Amino acid sequence: MTPVVTGFVGLIGLFSLIAFGMPIGFAMGLVGFLGFAYLISFHAAIIKVGVVTFDLSTNYAIGTVPLFLFMAHILFASGIGRDLYDVAACWLGRRRGGLAMATIGASSGFAAASASSIATTATMGLVALPEMRKHNYDVSLASGSVAAGGTIGSLIPPSGMFIIYGILTETSIGKMFAAGIIPGILLALFYMVTIALVCRINPNAGPRGPKYSLREKLVSLKKTGEVIVLFMLVMGGILLGWFTPTEAGAMGAFGAIIVASLRRRLNWKALQEAIYSTLKTTGMIFGILFGALVFNSFITVTNIPLNIVGFVTESGFSPFVVLLLILSVYLVLGMVLDASAMMTLTIPLFFPLVTNLGFDAVLFGVLVVRMTEIALITPPVGMNVYVLSGIAPDIPLTKIFKGTLPFVMADALHVALLLAFPILVLWLPSL
Amino acid sequence: MRIIERLLRGIVTVGAFTGVACIIALMFLTVVTVSFRAIGIAFPGTYTLAEILLIPSISFSLAYAAYEGAHTRVELVTSLLPPRLARLLDALMLALGTVFWVVVAYAGTLEALKSARNQEQAPILGFPVTPFRWMLVIAISLLCLVLVVQVVQALLRTRQIEETGEESQS
Numbered sequence: 001m002t003p004v005v006t007g008f009v010g011l012i013g014l015f016s017l018i019a020f021g022m023p024i025g026f027a028m029g030l031v032g033f034l035g036f037a038y039l040i041s042f043h044a045a046i047i048k049v050g051v052v053t054f055d056l057s058t059n060y061a062i063g064t065v066p067l068f069l070f071m072a073h074i075l076f077a078s079g080i081g082r083d084l085y086d087v088a089a090c091w092l093g094r095r096r097g098g099l100a101m102a103t104i105g106a107s108s109g110f111a112a113a114s115a116s117s118i119a120t121t122a123t124m125g126l127v128a129l130p131e132m133r134k135h136n137y138d139v140s141l142a143s144g145s146v147a148a149g150g151t152i153g154s155l156i157p158p159s160g161m162f163i164i165y166g167i168l169t170e171t172s173i174g175k176m177f178a179a180g181i182i183p184g185i186l187l188a189l190f191y192m193v194t195i196a197l198v199c200r201i202n203p204n205a206g207p208r209g210p211k212y213s214l215r216e217k218l219v220s221l222k223k224t225g226e227v228i229v230l231f232m233l234v235m236g237g238i239l240l241g242w243f244t245p246t247e248a249g250a251m252g253a254f255g256a257i258i259v260a261s262l263r264r265r266l267n268w269k270a271l272q273e274a275i276y277s278t279l280k281t282t283g284m285i286f287g288i289l290f291g292a293l294v295f296n297s298f299i300t301v302t303n304i305p306l307n308i309v310g311f312v313t314e315s316g317f318s319p320f321v322v323l324l325l326i327l328s329v330y331l332v333l334g335m336v337l338d339a340s341a342m343m344t345l346t347i348p349l350f351f352p353l354v355t356n357l358g359f360d361a362v363l364f365g366v367l368v369v370r371m372t373e374i375a376l377i378t379p380p381v382g383m384n385v386y387v388l389s390g391i392a393p394d395i396p397l398t399k400i401f402k403g404t405l406p407f408v409m410a411d412a413l414h415v416a417l418l419l420a421f422p423i424l425v426l427w428l429p430s431l
Numbered sequence: 432m433r434i435i436e437r438l439l440r441g442i443v444t445v446g447a448f449t450g451v452a453c454i455i456a457l458m459f460l461t462v463v464t465v466s467f468r469a470i471g472i473a474f475p476g477t478y479t480l481a482e483i484l485l486i487p488s489i490s491f492s493l494a495y496a497a498y499e500g501a502h503t504r505v506e507l508v509t510s511l512l513p514p515r516l517a518r519l520l521d522a523l524m525l526a527l528g529t530v531f532w533v534v535v536a537y538a539g540t541l542e543a544l545k546s547a548r549n550q551e552q553a554p555i556l557g558f559p560v561t562p563f564r565w566m567l568v569i570a571i572s573l574l575c576l577v578l579v580v581q582v583v584q585a586l587l588r589t590r591q592i593e594e595t596g597e598e599s600q601s
Contacts, residue, residue: 017524017527018504018505019505019508020508020509020520020523020524021504021505021506021508021509021517021520021521021524022504022524022525022527022528023502023503023504023524023528024502024503024504024505025502025503026502026524026527026528026529026531026532027528029528029531029532029534029535030527030528030530030531033531033534045534046534046537046538046541047538047541049534049535049538050535050538050539050541050542051542053535053538053539053567053571054539054542054564054567056489057485057486057489057490057567058482058483058485058486059482059485060478060481060482060485062485062489063457063461063481063485066454066457066485066488066489066492067454067457067458067461070454070458243465246461246481247461247464247465249461250457250458250460250461250462250465251461251462251465253458254458254459254462275451275454275455276447276451276495278451278454279447279450279451279454279491279492279495279496280492280495280496280499280501281496281501282450282454282488282489282492282496283492283493283494283495283496283497283499283501283502284496284501284502284503286489286492286493287493287496287497287502287503288503290493290535291531294531337505340503341503341505
C-alpha cells in the first residue's frame with residue numbers, strides 16, 4: 001500500500017473504532033501507532049510514542065489545562081453561576097425576553113470561569129431554565145437560549161478548545177485567548193438581538209420580568225465584583241504581557257481560592273470536589289491529546305496533508321472557497337462527532353493546507369472552534385441539547401432543537417462576519 | 432473480583448492524590464515565581480521544576496479519568512445495540528484501546544532506561560530526571576491496569592446479562 005492509501009485505510013479504521021465506542025483518544029493513538037509502524041518501522045513507532053508522550057507531559061504551555069480547570073472548578077463550587085445569572089436578570093429581566101438575554105449574559109460570564117461549553121450549559125440549565133419557566137417563557141426560547149448560550153464558552157477565554165488547538169498546532173495559546181474575546185462578545189450580542197427579534201414576532205415567548213430600581217441593580221453587582229476583577233487580572237495579565245498563559249492559570253486558580261474563601265463558599269468538601277474534578281477533566285483532555293499527537297505523526301508520514309495541498313493548489317479553487325468548504329466539513333462531522341474529536345481528527349489534515357493558502361493560524365483556530373461549537377446545538381448529536389435534556393427531561397429534544405434554530409441562524413451570520421472582517425479576530429492578538 | 436476492585440481503588444486513590452498534590456504544588460510554585468518576579472527577584476529553574484511537576488499531574492490524571500469512566504467516547508452506534516452485544520463491544524474496544532497504552536508504557540520504559548544510562552539531569556537545577564520518567568511509566572501502567580479490570584468487569588456483566596436477561600445496578 002502507498003502511504004496515502006495507508007492513511008485513508010487508517011482514517012476508515014479510526015472512524016470505525018470510534019463508532020464502535022472506543023474512547024476517541026485511545027482510537028487515535030492505536031491507529032496512529034499501527035499506521036506509523038506499518039509505514040516506517042515498529043521500532044521507530046515505539047520511539048515516536050515515547051518521545052511524543054514525554055514531550056507532551058513536560059510541555060510548560062500545557063500547564064494551562066490543569067490550572068485553568070482548577071480555577072474553573074473552584075469558581076463553580078463557589079456558586080458563581082447562580083450569582084452571575086441573578087445579576088444579569090436584575091439588569092435585563094425587565095425587558096421582553098430579558099431573562100433569556102440574562103441567560104446569554106450569564107453564560108458569557110460563566111464561560112470565562114468554566115472554560116467549557118457543556119459545563120456552562122449544565123449550570124445555566126439548572127439556574128436559568130427554572131426561572132424562565134416560572135415566568136412563563138416559551139419552552140423552546142428558554143431551552144434554546146440556555147443551549148446556545150453554552151457555546152459562547154468556547155470563545156470567551158480561557159477556552160479549553162483554544163488550549164487544545166494551540167497545543168495541536170503550536171499556536172500561541174495567549175494569542176488564541178486574546179482572539180476569542182471580541183468574537184465572544186459579538187456572539188453574545190448576536191444572541192441577544194436574536195432573542196429580541198423572537199420576542200418581537202411572538203411577544204408571549206418572553207414576558208417581562210420583575211422591575212428593579214437602579215440602587216438594587218448597582219447593589220447586585222457586588223455579588224460578582226471579585227470574579228470580574230479576577231477575570232480582568234488573569235486576561236489583562238496575558239494581554240499586557242505580565243504573565244504567560246500558564247502563569248495566568250496559576251494566578252487565576254490561586255485568586256479563585258481567595259475569592260471563594262472570601263465569599264465563604266469554599267469548605268473542605270467543595271475544595272476536594274473541585275480538585276478531583278480538575279484531575280478528571282485533565283485526564284479526559286490528555287487522553288485525547290496523547291492519542292491525537294501520535295495520530296498526527298502518522299498522518300504526517302502518510303503525506304495526505306501534502307497531497308491535499310497539492311490537489312487544492314492545482315484545482316484552481318480560490319483560497320476563500322477552500323476555507324468555506326473546510327468549514328462546511330465541520331457541519332457534516334458535527335452530526336456524529338463531539339467538538340474535541342472533530343478538532344483533533346481534522347486539524348492534522350486541514351491545518352497545513354489552510355496555512356499554506358495564507359490564512360492566519362489564529363483566525364482559522366477561532367473559525368474551527370466556532371464551527372465545532374455550532375455542532376453542539378444542531379441535530380442529531382448536539383451535545384449541549386442532550387445535556388440540557390438530561391437536566392430537564394420533560395422538555396422533548398425536538399422542542400430544544402427548535403429553540404436553537406434562531407441561534408444557529410445567528411451563528412451563521414456571526415461566522416460570515418468574522419470571515420468578512422478577520423480584524424475582529426486578529427486585532428487583539430496583534431497588540 | 433471485589434478484592435481486586437478494592438485494591439485498585441486504593442492504588443488509584445494514591446495516584447490521584449499524587450496528581451492533585453502536584454497540581455497544587457505547580458500552582459503555588461508559579462504564584463510565588465510571578466509574585467517575586469514582580470518585585471525584581473528571579474528564581475532560576477522554577478520553569479524546569481514546573482515542567483517536572485506536570486508529569487505526575489498529567490499521567491495520574493489519565494488513570495483517574497479512566498477509573499471514573501470519563502474518557503470521551505461516541506455512543507451513537509452502541510446505544511442502539513442490544514445490551515449484551517453493547518457490553519461485549521465495550522469490552523473489546525477497551526481491550527484494543529489498552530494496547531495503545533501498553534505501547535506508551537513500554538516506550539516510556541525504554542526512554543527511562545535510556546535516561547538512567549545517560550544520567551539525564553534537569554537543566555539549571557541539575558537533579559536526575561529518570562525518577563520522573565519512571566513515574567510516567569508507573570502512572571500509565573496503572574491506567575492499563577484500570578482498563579484491564581474494566582474489560583473484565585464488562586465481560587462479567589455480559590455473562591450476567593446472558594444468564595439473567597437483565598443488567599444489575601452494581
